[in-house]
Amino acid sequence: MTERVFNFNPGPATLPLEVLEQAQRELLSYQNTGMSILEMSHRSKPYEAIHQEAEASLKEMLGVGENYRVLFLQGGASSQFSMIPMNFLTVGRTADYIVTGVFAEKAWQEAKLIGNTHVAASTADVNYRRIPALSEIALSDNPVYVHMTSNNTIYGTQWQAFPDTGDVPLVVDMSSDILSYPVDGNKFALIYAGAQKNLGTAGATIVVIRKDLLETCPKQLPTMLRYDIHAKNDSLYNTPPGFSVYLANLSLQWLKRQGGPAGIERHNQAKAALVYDAIDNSGGFYRGHAEKDSRSLMNITFRLPSEDLEATFAKEAGAVGLVGLKGHRLVGGMRASIYNAMSKAGCQALAEFMAEFQRKNG
Known part of the structure; x- marks a missing residue:
């Protein structure tokens, strides 16, 4: 590759x-x-x-x-x-x-x-x-x-x-x-x-x-x-x-x-919003683990309606270049870690994949 x-x-x-x-x-x-x-x-x-x-x-x-x-x-x-x-x-x-x-x-x-x-x-x-x-x-x-x-x-x-x-x-x-x-x-x-x-x-x-x-x-x-x-x-x-x-x-x-911590914070907020919006606007297809007032800008955790769908999600995401999304065993589901170096384009691609996956499987 x-x-x-x-x-x-x-x-x-x-x-x-x-x-x-x-x-x-x-x-x-x-x-x-x-x-x-x-x-x-x-x-x-x-x-x-x-x-x-x-x-x-x-x-x-x-x-x-x-x-x-x-x-x-x-x-x-x-x-x-x-x-x-x-x-x-x-x-x-x-x-x-x-x-x-x-x-x-x-x-x-x-x-x-x-x-x-x-x-x-x-x-x-x-x-x-x-x-x-x-x-x-x-x-x-x-x-x-x-x-x-x-x-x-x-x-x-x-x-x-x-x-x-x-x-x-x-x-x-x-x-x-x-x-x-x-x-x-x-x-x-x-x-x-x-x-x-x-x-x-x-x-x-x-x-x-x-x-x-x-x-x-x-x-x-x-x-x-x-x-x-x-x-x-x-x-x-x-x-x-x-x-x-x-x-x-x-x-x-x-x-x-990038403008130091203040500049990277704006970047982090914008890219995290893309993924959280995909969760919040899914009508319950995606369910966040963290309560909204405790959400992380670095690690976004969410579940799908079934473990089978979660396995399919991770496999299909990997096939299109979105890797490392499987959640930790203590939480299950998915986890998107979007540290400072993750681009907005990466979060946009994930949000678009989530919408399309829901369209096909929702």
């Missing part, structure tokens, strides 16, 4: 074509060094320039200043589920978790292995169809931090407003919606994300951490699990995932050319 398909997979996800083409041009010899980024020392000046530009760009688009560091780690966002409580959940304290989906639940389960936890809110009773109202959040007395997940990839829900936790550090997993809309990064003490949805490819785990938290990391932790060690060594304590950082930096520069 020589033509690219519309890739709706939840991650690793579609990348901007410009980014792929630039990486292709630079693959054999990066900036006339005679070496690929894949071969280059992480101590070399060309790689250090990439690393520093990526950190500066990410801080700029999150609106955070010199009191934050950006770390490029490994192990995926899942490694952060345990690393966060290891660093901050001290004996005698409690960490609060807002549980809104599988990954939020996994983060909570990992923290329970480390210390005391409290579920401040959960929507498990409705199969995570919605985000809790801010009024439903009941924090424990003096929690050491509050953890939340901003967007739920499996269920297709997303926070529309973040809770105000006052002086309590707010920690957020933004793996599936980081930089998809403007956010004041100063609301959070720690932001983390796997890069493979909105910021590049698998391999790099991004952590944006407020510097005062680095002062509290336990000295008895193994070295590779300490945020302060990674910050002190500019994420170069061990060999970083250099090519993944390089792709993340290219994605960040691409995002700037």
Whole structure:
């Protein structure tokens, strides 16, 4: 196949074509060094320039200043589920978790292995169809931090407003919606994300951490699990995932050319509206999983009248270049993941396919 398909997979996800083409041009010899980024020392000046530009760009688009560091780690966002409580959940304290989906639940389960936890809110009773109202959040007395997940990839829900936790550090997993809309990064003490949805490819785990938290990391932790060690060594304590950082930096520069988070938000809203309108105007043939006031701009989940029709839908969509639409087994049905790099044309093609599929099978 020589033509690219519309890739709706939840991650690793579609990348901007410009980014792929630039990486292709630079693959054999990066900036006339005679070496690929894949071969280059992480101590070399060309790689250090990439690393520093990526950190500066990410801080700029999150609106955070010199009191934050950006770390490029490994192990995926899942490694952060345990690393966060290891660093901050001290004996005698409690960490609060807002549980809104599988990954939020996994983060909570990992923290329970480390210390005391409290579920401040959960929507498990409705199969995570919605985000809790801010009024439903009941924090424990003096929690050491509050953890939340901003967007739920499996269920297709997303926070529309973040809770105000006052002086309590707010920690957020933004793996599936980081930089998809403007956010004041100063609301959070720690932001983390796997890069493979909105910021590049698998391999790099991004952590944006407020510097005062680095002062509290336990000295008895193994070295590779300490945020302060990674910050002190500019994420170069061990060999970083250099090519993944390089792709993340290219994605960040691409995002700037789209107008940054504000520009990409307008793009994301327009393309998501195409698919949600196809659901809402189908007369019940397509049924969204998420409640309307909790809908995600990144992951659109919906069911059809029967599982047989869902299987046929996925097969026929794939045959016309709309791939990765099968939903997660916990929700079933379909899931269209439309991260930053998904084009409006892709969502238009999906909406047109949905209308035609309903015409033939409704």
